[in-house]
Amino acid sequence: MLLQQIFFALVTIYLSYRAFNLFSRIRRNILLGEDEDLTDNAPQRWKNVFLIAFGQKKMFKRIVPAVLHFFIYAAFLATQIELLEILIDGFFGVHRFFADKIGFLYPVIISTIEILSFLAMIATVVFLIRRNVLKIDRLHKPEMKNWPTIDANLILFGELALITGIVCMNGADVCLQEVDPQNYHHTGFFAISSWMGPLLFGWMDAGFLQIVERFGWWLHIGTVLAFLNYLPISKHLHIMLAFPNTYYAKLNSRGEMTNMPSIMNEVKSMMGIGDAADAEAPPADEELPAFGSNDIFTLSWKNIMDAYTCTECGRCTSVCPANMTGKKLSPRKIMMDIRDRAEEVGANMDCGESQYIKEEVRATAKKITKENYDDGKSLFDYISKEELHACTTCNACVEACPVMINPLEPILKMRRYEILTDSAGPKDWVPMFTSIENNGAVWQLPDARDKWTEELN
């Protein structure tokens, strides 16, 4: 028993520590983005967390996956109580620590967990069928090839392992309570294992039952610890990030594109209006500033958190007018690309090789920072201009995302980079730009703007 206790403590502490490091790395990667203050109006933010993250409000736009997902989600939340007990039992070498402390509540809680786990098992099986047999369209777009599909199935099998663990652990325990009441105290009626336990394991002797009970217990906690270390490389990370991502989601109107004060002030001083007219012009020899985003460093930290929160459900892509008419743009791919790029930069920073430092400061720089990072690549190596150009800014993707990801913002930031910094972009747009600049209208027309009034009467 003591040996098991020590082994449990070592494994749990090591794997938790390892997971902590992986999560810290993701936090570092998210903070490679630009600073953006998203802390105003806390009451509204908490309301969003309550309704959208905890309440899953936006999931229910599609009722079938919403209900199935809710089973898994509710089981996940409820099982945290059992997980806490497993940890206490494991560290202190006790058995079912809560059983004799909370009286009738214990069987009520365990029964709730069992019923939810049973529903979650059904949901998981249906999800496996939807993904692999029915091949639901949004789960089989080009960006889902290889790892994303393997990842999704691994998560579902992981969930089945968690549930199997509970079935073995509780079912065998119920049987043991009959044959070895000395060591396995009576816990009251469990909604599922009280009848399914004897059905499955009733034929076993005490020794065999103990093995099954321990197997279930270790399978459950082992899968939890494995998941904890797997989350940082998986789309399943949404089970954690969905909450902060909802909290920090923008509260201002969807219709408002972030203002660019530097350009506004420059134009103001050019036009001789406002305070900016008195401000001194920037020195001419200064390097031209870059506008918009070409890499994660010029996206905001929230854009990167969005990317890590994405669980690749593809609701955004399935409602994207460009995608459904065969264009290359897929909002989900945009988010996956940002995450992959952040991972690439993060990995290069971790390896610490000086080849990832800008050449001009390579000799003097002590370590790689977000300011001196340069690997000769950018987000444009992941996201093509064709994808960016296809967006109609209709906000369907923003509306569709259940965890408040905004795929539109990075698209528009990258368009800004292309136009403002690269002076490129679709050539069709040039006449529109010049016409607005010279004639104050989107089309270059000889008529006066109010000519229509002349023909009114």
Add this chain to the structure above:
Amino acid sequence: MSTEWKVPKMADLAAAGKEPEILFWVGCAGSFDARAQKVTVAFTKILNECNIDFAILGQEESCTGDPARRAGNEFVFQMTALQNIETLNMYKVKKIVTACPHCFNTLKNEYPALGGNYEVVHHTQFLQNLIDTGKLTIKGGGVFQGKKITYHDSCYIGRVNGVYEAPRKILEQLDNQLVELKRCKTNGLCCGAGGAQMFKEDEPGDKRINMERTEEILDSGATIVAANCPFCITMLQDGVTASEKQDDVMVYDLAELIVNNNGIH
């Protein structure tokens, strides 16, 4: 009828020391596009009929900058937007109505950060308010009685600014049979023009977005499509014409439907 339709201009009113209650922001499409001009005229007639104290900027109006900003050209956006704000603030404009959802969105949501703060309403909201306050009565037994009408939510009035009910309330009063499209309200499908798509060729694909929407409209069996955006009207009309259904399905703005129903000519 030989009503004289009046379209006062801000500059003239200012010269006479007057400030109108509301500015009618016409927009580029409403000013120059032959089809959208008809909507501008229809809305102007309603403003006249209801004795609204309004004015337009006329030559002093510029593009709000929406397509430039969404294409990524912040310089052009700032130039035209700051110019407009100078003009609007000079005339001490407080309230604006526009028949273009893109102008509406930019004036309402983006100009404040540049120093332009106005109460902005879309013409569908304005029309609904006229009906609610009794200034405008929709005549019963009009030309649309019993007709199957469907409504196309524009992205920038619908999903972006959350206006779903005002246009529908107007349609209900036209004594018709309103059929909802499969993708409506928050799930409404874009016409394909937004985000400066109106001003360039489509990216390679297997269908045009307006055709995807038109197919849905044709499936609904409606003979009239009510829209609230000049760009949607262009895209949907193109789609209907490309499907050779231009004699069976008509695309109208809500203001035009009211004018036709009430026989304001």
